[in-house]
Structure formats: C-alpha cells, structure tokens
Amino acid sequence: MKAQEISKNIDTLQENIDAMLVELEITINNLVPINKE
Structure with missing residues (x-):
C-alpha cells in the first residue's frame, strides 16, 4: 500500500x-436521565 492510500484510510x-x-x-x-436542576 502507498503512503497516500494509508493516509486516506486513516482519515x-x-x-x-x-x-x-x-x-x-x-x-x-438517552439511557441516563439527566437531572437539570
């Protein structure tokens, strides 16, 4: 693999x-109800 391809894959x-x-x-x-007080 070329470095350019690897860089693209990382992106x-x-x-x-x-x-x-x-x-x-x-x-x-959604799972954890947040108390907004």
Whole structure:
C-alpha cells in the first residue's frame, strides 16, 4: 500500500470513529436521565 492510500484510510477511520462517538453519546444521553436542576 502507498503512503497516500494509508493516509486516506486513516482519515476514513477517523471520520467513522467520530460518527460512532456521536451515536454513542446520544445513546448514553438517552439511557441516563439527566437531572437539570
């Protein structure tokens, strides 16, 4: 694999991880009721 391809794959992985983290955060927020007082 060329370095350019590896770099592109890493960028894709980072985007996927970011999306997964957002979904995880939403899921956690839905599971844990937050007391807003």
